[in-house]
Amino acid sequence: MILVTGATGHVGRPLVDLLLKAGADVRALTRDPGRARLPQGVEVARTQDLPMEGIESVFFVLAAFPEGPAELIERAVRHGVRRIVALSSYTARDDDPKNFIAVRHRDLERRIEESGLEWTFLHPAGGLAVTALEWSEPIRTTGVARGPFARAHSAPLHERDIAEIGARALLTDELLGARPLFSGPESITYADRARIIGEAIGRPVRFEEITHDEARKEMSDVGIPAGAIEARLKMFAQLVDRPHEISPVEQFLGTPGRTFAQWAADHAADFR
Helix, strand or coil: CEEECCCCCCCHHHHHHHHHHCCCCEEEEECCHHHCCCCCCCEEEEHHHCCCCCCCEEEEEHHHCCCCCHHHHHHHHHCCCCEEEEECCHHHHCCCCCCHHHHHHHHHHHHHHHHCCEEEEEEECCCEHHHHHHHHHHHHHHCEEEECCCCEEECCECHHHHHHHHHHHHHCCCCCCCCCEECCCCCEEHHHHHHHHHHHHCCCCEEEECCHHHHHHHHHHCCCCHHHHHHHHHHHHHCECCCCCCCCCHHHHCCCCCCHHHHHHHCHHHHC
């Protein structure tokens, strides 16, 4: 049986479907099982309970455990879990002690390595396309997307591509002990993202550039820690007018990664 944390999240939900399709037994963790709406055949449990009995492998999402992975790792070792596949971050490759995001993910990886369990650490690069959903309400109501760096490049990943690599790491030994680095298939700016969403919904979307202080306030208002805010602003500033390096998912999946236009078409209803 495979335990999927963050099972109703952007990556966890398609991962559950992929594992079921492959014939795996799945126990899905969610904070509110009554509202999870997961497929028939999935065993649903509360994240807070962390039931590890009978689990062979775990898909771990740090966002589902803001207090860190210590308790899950301890229970996994005690119950004989064999493998953890963690959705980490390519920033874990940055040894800057001031990079809040990098420090948090390096600590996650270190704790799992020290546990003695088998591991794979997924390193998505280029950003997740689903972060564009933060624009859904303003695009619906005003046709405007706001952000601090109109010309900053990224190579956004469709969440299903991440889920497919996670499924491969859980179901095979091909990525055992690896830190696969992968990005979306194209480098685009944040202004491009707004334009592409407009094309998907059939009406123009304008990108409005805001100041760094405005961006800090908006991110702080939604609960992003100050250290993470500064790490994000520094990263975006470095990507202005600088095309993002592409690390194709094809090397892991055998098929090209989904474009941002495909993502926008899949999520068009969120912006209408």
